[in-house]
Amino acid sequence: MEGKNAGVSFIIMNEIVLPNDTNTFGNLMGGRLMYWMDIAAGMAAGKHCNFPSMTASVDNLSFKTPIKLGNVVHIEAKVSRAFTTSMEIHIKVWGEDLLKQYTYESNEAYFTFVALDPSGKPRSVPALIPETDEEKRIFDGALRRRQLRLILAGKMKPHDAAELKALFTTPESIGEEN
Amino acid sequence: MEGKNAGVSFIIMNEIVLPNDTNTFGNLMGGRLMYWMDIAAGMAAGKHCNFPSMTASVDNLSFKTPIKLGNVVHIEAKVSRAFTTSMEIHIKVWGEDLLKQYTYESNEAYFTFVALDPSGKPRSVPALIPETDEEKRIFDGALRRRQLRLILAGKMKPHDAAELKALFTTPESIGEEN
């Protein structure tokens, strides 16, 4: 299986916040946004591997600025790295107020999807080839995020996570690539 | 403001997986589950603080076993610790196949909600008083998870996270309480 460029998987969604998507403040509910992000991540994963796939995990995500009723939700998703049978997808979300004409960051996240064969077993996916500088930087951080996921899932001991451990003894931030 | 027992915020949701909630494998889509988890977390937060609140962040979550079409999704949410204006909510999700009569773990997560006053500014919430052994254990882990959130959000340097850092020099796992 040949590797594929990161750009192949890039996908854009734009949605309008409707009344039923909002909480009592008239802001987009977090759960509704995660629903859309999951759909965007699934499309990006499908574009990369051309197999059915499903959500395996979602990394820490924090909601910066609430998106208001009637505003546009702009979501961009792109596969950031492929492992044997799984893909990490990088997602960025902005709100846009078309009337007041400004755009604001809402959140950024990493979803992991696993490709499945017809019997529902994980199957190999093509490698991901990063091209731009940003794609390369995010590709490099993927190993560290993967160690963190494994530790948080109780599948790796913190002191075995060499790369991640280094962060706690150097002034560099884990969060910097977010 | 007096503290409140953890049990006060406990809430249960049960839902049935309908066709539109599933991916091509007939399994519940991750995004749809996160939507329900967010609603459950919001109700638990509301029961604790009696103020409107909104999703601030969601910790790493991994989907263990897919929940099938027609199965029951069982969600339990309870506030695990309160900080000045925010609450961490612990959520557990099971699937249940009523016909084959078995129940299986789906995932477990921590959501953080922030309480807001009528002008949309964060406001103080009551302290949380853990009572059972499990509530106390999860309450204690909340500081470490909070440090991790701050680091991942780029708001804290890893080497300043004393409690979290200790994990990388001891054989204990961050993920153990999950």
Added chain:
Amino acid sequence: MEGKNAGVSFIIMNEIVLPNDTNTFGNLMGGRLMYWMDIAAGMAAGKHCNFPSMTASVDNLSFKTPIKLGNVVHIEAKVSRAFTTSMEIHIKVWGEDLLKQYTYESNEAYFTFVALDPSGKPRSVPALIPETDEEKRIFDGALRRRQLRLILAGKMKPHDAAELKALFTTPESIGEEN
């Protein structure tokens, strides 16, 4: 087939009233509530018999206090008696205003579900064993409600409904167990 305790079928749903669930007064529409009650009843029936089942009938239900937009809808369902192929499910609904901190009764109802085999024919279900005093009282009333259902469906003549008929010649109320 062995009988099963009533408690086995007990199920709780909690939902938030969203804008699309409300009428022009900002109150939960009756039809939306009945939709949720039917899902709750179906889960309780499934927990009792472990077969697919479907709604056969719904007893008289009256809406006492409207549930407001943003309030929690709390639904509890439990099988109250099993007949040969059908189950009567007792459902109670409360509204809860998390901000003003009070809970109010919304309605109470009896749904009847029938269990079906793979060809869609009714199949036998386990007997129900009431344990608590309330379960026993509601179990006893089920015969009378069943006579009323048969009369209202035109399948029984009023003067053949011995137990129900007695109510009209004694000062006791049919409605008392509601």
Added chain:
Amino acid sequence: MEGKNAGVSFIIMNEIVLPNDTNTFGNLMGGRLMYWMDIAAGMAAGKHCNFPSMTASVDNLSFKTPIKLGNVVHIEAKVSRAFTTSMEIHIKVWGEDLLKQYTYESNEAYFTFVALDPSGKPRSVPALIPETDEEKRIFDGALRRRQLRLILAGKMKPHDAAELKALFTTPESIGEEN
């Protein structure tokens, strides 16, 4: 306030059963049908009184023949009698299989709606004038159904329900007009 003819409130809905409306047998879920019936009843009530109104109660309803995925749900609603501030609405539901070309009865029910003034208090509605023989017959049965509703809601003692009581000492059926 002048009385209004029953025909004024007559309303028809037709819907298609979509995948998300069905249970595991591919049949329309009872709860989804009740949701549609409630909307139909609300429109009929609105046509009669020209005030906002909301669901007060639903009489016993039994589901005769399940409606299949892809079939048409045909609902007819008409106010059957008006009381001081409430209206009883008679609803009939059929399924229609357009491919096999047959129509089948699904169920029949009586909903009661109450008219409200802007402060949410019950307000008077016009009297209903039945014209056809069927309208008159259903109009006449409304008093008996109202007594039954009051008894079932615990607001009337069975032995005070003169008209209803008579049914239990005569060979006539309560259910006959269903």
Added chain:
Amino acid sequence: MEGKNAGVSFIIMNEIVLPNDTNTFGNLMGGRLMYWMDIAAGMAAGKHCNFPSMTASVDNLSFKTPIKLGNVVHIEAKVSRAFTTSMEIHIKVWGEDLLKQYTYESNEAYFTFVALDPSGKPRSVPALIPETDEEKRIFDGALRRRQLRLILAGKMKPHDAAELKALFTTPESIGEEN
């Protein structure tokens, strides 16, 4: 295959405009109305041909008066002419304000559906027999509308559309039957 009277396919839908159906002005969104019109057209097509069918095209439609939140959307659909494998359906939409008691035209459109056999290939449908004067007038205009559709789809040259071309050299309006 025998022809069928136009009246056989006549179908009525009534819906209430709920919050999620509206734009920021509280008016029914055009897209939501087109969704309902398509369902109505599909039911009319199904009643005429008794085969599964799907949307092939939608003629120009203009939205005259916006329908307000809480108002009734009244849709009438009837097959206006059948061609070999396709049916033109005429749809009229009104809004109705039940409180202020007036009805207003919203729009009028022609949808074309094509009947399909189980392998998804177009199949013959019965001819349509117009009976009333209005049915005949609309039946006659169908040829002209079909020419326009073919031209707009790039499948016919304007100067080959004899009937349509005549309109541009006579004072009669294409739009008059709308």
Added chain:
Amino acid sequence: MEGKNAGVSFIIMNEIVLPNDTNTFGNLMGGRLMYWMDIAAGMAAGKHCNFPSMTASVDNLSFKTPIKLGNVVHIEAKVSRAFTTSMEIHIKVWGEDLLKQYTYESNEAYFTFVALDPSGKPRSVPALIPETDEEKRIFDGALRRRQLRLILAGKMKPHDAAELKALFTTPESIGEEN
């Protein structure tokens, strides 16, 4: 008010066809697609004029290839010309099968939106400046489409539509730019 480049209004939507979006053939229903196209058109209009706006009309649209369940619906919308208070939006729709790796045209349409001031009255919008060759070609055709809309809405006589009339006497096709 200064004119704006066409590219400013360009917007992309990507959606997945879920079970409830399909007809009995497992293909996307026309009405559901029109719902999404209307949202896309509304966002493009909002990006151009920065005012609230609503659907005024939809030009003839024909569905070429059905989009299958699970496929991606890719929608692109861009304002093609602005008139005094209205904007014509050009929309193109493709289906994409991620597993079989091919993309297919679904349809193409022109929606017209009108900008509104807070009292719901039409208000002026900026002129549209086409830049690319395709934008210029579509901009030029807009007058002809507008004449056709006016004729079809009964607001212009065919023999007054000079530009459109010319098409019927020359071998050029109205549909060619579709």
